[in-house]
């Protein structure tokens with residue numbers, strides 16, 4: 001009876017043959033599913049593998065370029081350093097684009113490897129091209145003295161809200177509380193950093209290099225020129241000033257009577273502003289090409305004249321708060 | 337209600353979650369959203385109004401609302417509060433000058449009745465910047481330990497490198513899912 005039951009199957013009616021066939025079918029389907037799962041897993045693994053093989057070989061080639069600097073003449077070193085800088089910027093982009101095939105640990109170590117590369121580029125530059133740096137240093141040193149003078153001036157009216165800043169001095173990059181000075185920073189000082197300028201009056205500021213981001217607050221009667229900024233520039237409470245920089249975004253708040261010579265690859269906005277005017281970025285300095293590459297900004301895309309006013313959302317009507325600087329009034333030459 | 341019913345319910349409705357992403361302008365909200373979705377982040381413009389993205393993650397369908405943070409837009413935030421499961425508060429960790437403003441806006445938000453049930457994830461963004469405050473410093477500056485009304489968590493991240501974005505969203509989903517489960 002038992003055998004009979006078995007042969008007939010619990011569901012009744014199905015033969016051993018049918019049952020075996022079904023089981024075989026199920027096995028095949030299962031194998032197919034496993035194969036698919038394995039394939040999709042190996043696609044993910046392959047992408048990670050591809051990432052690391054590319055990343056590591058690129059890294060090795062940059063290290064090789066850098067090691068070729070020792071003993072080379074000045075021109076060769078300059079050219080090699082530029083090559084290394086460009087390649088490192090490309091490698092950073094490659095990492096950013098591939099973060100989704102990496103886990104947190106892999107991302108961290110790759111990021112650390114990139115930072116090491118950037119550090120050794122800076123180090124090589126310092127060793128191989130000391131003269132150029134020295135020249136910059138001298139200028140910067142003179143400028144660095146400025147804040148000392150100013151400690152005697154009373155704190156600005158709203159320093160209460162600024163007090164929470166208390167940043168560790170070493171991390172803070174920029175200038176604060178200076179009047180009537182020429183202030184400069186070199187590429188080495190600001191590369192990939194966040195730069196902050198606050199409470200500057202009647203100053204000329206020259207930032208050579210590519211910071212990651214730039215903040216300006218409480219600026220009066222200044223002329224501020226900066227190299228390509230990788231992400232956004234944030235301007236707050238600025239008046240009677242001239243600004244020039246390339247950036248990815250510009251956000252301008254509470255600003256009056258200020259001219260902006262702008263290269264912006266996405267968009268500029270103003271909010272609570274009046275008398276702000278815009279023209280295309282026209283400042284230049286030696287090394288700006290390299291800094292553009294470091295910043296990752298597209299040189300061919302400049303939306304300087306497409307300004308959104310967040311206080312003027314009336315469609316079709318131009319905002320009364322900003323204008324384009326007429327061509328004949330634009331500044332084309334800049335003091336050093 | 338039996339377990340199966342709950343699971344089934346999860347499948348249909350609660351597997352869809354509504355996340356609201358807020359913070360001051362320039363904090364990196366839109367960049368986080370686009371990076372999370374694998375899009376190019378170099379062309380992002382300041383947000384005029386809002387962006388909505390629907391994405392699938394771990395079997396959940398996420399409707400993420402990214403609302404502009406400009407001063408003139410903040411009064412519109414409340415239009416987006418309804419049926420929010422998770423609130424993502426994004427902070428520019430290097431913007432020390434606006435931390436007070438940031439704490440005030442977050443404090444006001446948490447008093448909103450319509451956000452009462454929402455889980456709060458604070459992204460201490462822009463950790464790739466050398467001048468960025470750590471997530472512990474952000475926790476202190478925003479007085480997060482005083483928050484008793486919401487489940488919260490602070491995570492340091494960078495929208496540019498992508499670091500920790502997934503970790504943050506995973507925490508948020510786990511917290512919301514657990515809440516939905518125990519509610520029945």
Ligand SMILES: Nc1nc2c(ncn2[C@@H]2O[C@H](COP(=O)(O)OP(=O)(O)O)[C@@H](O)[C@H]2O)c(=O)[nH]1
Nearest residue numbers: 231232361362363364365366367462494495496
């Ligand atoms: N360095 C750095 N910049 C970021 C990060 N996240 C966003 N940004 C930049 O900050 C600016 C503002 O970002 P956006 O997403 O538009 O800010 P939102 O106003 O909060 O939507 C952009 O220029 C971004 O490239 C980050 O993690 N690190």
Ligand SMILES: [Mg+2]
Nearest residue numbers: 365366382383
């Ligand atoms: Mg935005």
